[in-house]
Amino acid sequence: MANNVTILVVDDEAPFLQVAQALLESENYTVETAADGVAAINILQQKSFDVVLLDIKLPRVDGIEVLKFIHEHYLNTQVIMLTGVHDIKTAVECMNLGAFNYVTKPYSADELLHTIDRALERKRLNIENKVLKSELARHTYADKIIGESKAMLELLNIAAKVAPTDSPVLIQGASGTGKELIANFVHKNSLRKDKQFVTLNCASIPENLIESELFGHEKGAFTDAYQMKQGLVEIADGGTLFLDEIGEINLMLQPKLLRFLQTGEYRRVGGNKNLRSDVRVISATNKKLIDEVAVGRFREDLMYRINVITLNIPSLSERKEDIPLLVDYFLKNRIRPRGLKMIEPKALELLMKYDWPGNVRELENVIERASILCKDNLIRVEDISLPIGQRTILQKETIASSGIQIGSAVPMREIEKAHISGVLNSVGWNKNTASQILGISLKTLYTKIQQYNLTKP
Numbered sequence: 001m002a003n004n005v006t007i008l009v010v011d012d013e014a015p016f017l018q019v020a021q022a023l024l025e026s027e028n029y030t031v032e033t034a035a036d037g038v039a040a041i042n043i044l045q046q047k048s049f050d051v052v053l054l055d056i057k058l059p060r061v062d063g064i065e066v067l068k069f070i071h072e073h074y075l076n077t078q079v080i081m082l083t084g085v086h087d088i089k090t091a092v093e094c095m096n097l098g099a100f101n102y103v104t105k106p107y108s109a110d111e112l113l114h115t116i117d118r119a120l121e122r123k124r125l126n127i128e129n130k131v132l133k134s135e136l137a138r139h140t141y142a143d144k145i146i147g148e149s150k151a152m153l154e155l156l157n158i159a160a161k162v163a164p165t166d167s168p169v170l171i172q173g174a175s176g177t178g179k180e181l182i183a184n185f186v187h188k189n190s191l192r193k194d195k196q197f198v199t200l201n202c203a204s205i206p207e208n209l210i211e212s213e214l215f216g217h218e219k220g221a222f223t224d225a226y227q228m229k230q231g232l233v234e235i236a237d238g239g240t241l242f243l244d245e246i247g248e249i250n251l252m253l254q255p256k257l258l259r260f261l262q263t264g265e266y267r268r269v270g271g272n273k274n275l276r277s278d279v280r281v282i283s284a285t286n287k288k289l290i291d292e293v294a295v296g297r298f299r300e301d302l303m304y305r306i307n308v309i310t311l312n313i314p315s316l317s318e319r320k321e322d323i324p325l326l327v328d329y330f331l332k333n334r335i336r337p338r339g340l341k342m343i344e345p346k347a348l349e350l351l352m353k354y355d356w357p358g359n360v361r362e363l364e365n366v367i368e369r370a371s372i373l374c375k376d377n378l379i380r381v382e383d384i385s386l387p388i389g390q391r392t393i394l395q396k397e398t399i400a401s402s403g404i405q406i407g408s409a410v411p412m413r414e415i416e417k418a419h420i421s422g423v424l425n426s427v428g429w430n431k432n433t434a435s436q437i438l439g440i441s442l443k444t445l446y447t448k449i450q451q452y453n454l455t456k457p
Helices: 014-026 037-046 063-073 085-096 109-136 150-162 179-188 207-215 254-263 289-294 300-306 320-333 345-353 359-373 390-401 412-426 431-438 442-451
Strands: 006-010 030-034 051-055 078-083 101-104 169-172 197-201 240-244 280-285 309-312
Touching: 006 014, 006 037, 014 030, 014 109, 030 037, 037 051, 037 063, 051 063, 051 109, 063 078, 063 085, 078 085, 078 109, 085 101, 101 109, 150 179, 150 309, 169 179, 179 197, 179 240, 179 280, 197 207, 207 254, 254 300, 289 300, 320 345, 320 359, 345 359, 412 431, 412 442, 431 442
Parallel strands: 006 030, 006 051, 051 078, 078 101, 169 280, 169 309, 197 240, 240 280
Antiparallel strands: none
């Protein structure tokens, strides 16, 4: 049995409380007791429980009212009703109100323990279902990180060292570099690896809803709050919470997030009770938070709180030696439903020359598009579609190879001729692609080809 499972037993019969507590503690459960409904509600407001054993007939506030309170405020807490033989009908009604099951008195120890085991299993499945829904909304190209460059190996070495700690981690990197993959790597190598990994993209949630998404809300907290909602900090309890694009969190919410990071306490929107959650927070941003602090868009104390450990992800242009590995992975794992594809050396060489401002995500999109457009199972240069930004690279290489130096006494006609020739050669004389890179119409390109007597090598 797990030592961290907590159970609250609520019954007005002192002998029953003593026997139940002794039985459950012998199974290594942490047990607390209450003799009436008011005491039970007071205890529930102070701490959370995995399971509540709840007698139906209680003084002051009966078990049905306590059940309703639990169902409204603590959705993950599983309630097992304790009832006499004559109250079975009421116990079944309680199940319709949210109770997991009921046990009739007198009961055997095996029956009670078996029911508790099944209640704990349902709690686990409920949490896993919520986490699964969160993960289905996430987009990532792989469960493992692809790269053998020095920059990536150094990053993973640092990440592996900080993973077993509970220190907050800030992951910095440009869009498309794989910040969420690194966050996953830290989680999977941490002491919380068997617990849930929950993601919140702070840039994708409207400002007025992000607090509710993070901390949850009470029924009636605002216009559309028709029922109580758990926040992601509550769902992630015991595991890891990944706050992607944390630089987008507004200044009104930042003090509440700071308090949660410092104390583990939070309040649902519209609530007045302090709740607790034990999570390891990993944050990510493509912004320079120090600059955001300087202009007053991010709290300095929050910045220092979230970046106890900082991991800087290199851009793809800083680890171009990983491009062949990434291309191979995409072709074998992302393109497989459409048949195994290969890439010719010249096409790969073209990819190696590009600076990839969109990083790994851009490379993935380019490869996927090329695999769709290629005529057979071989991706050629003409199948590679790169944006206008490629023009700068091709221009430098073309002029250098032609012996022309910018600023020297060379006619503009010669520079233009060398540039157009170089672009055409780089894309395998795919005129549509070349015209896009050059920023001219297809008709103009044909005119230039004829004007300069350009021919395909």
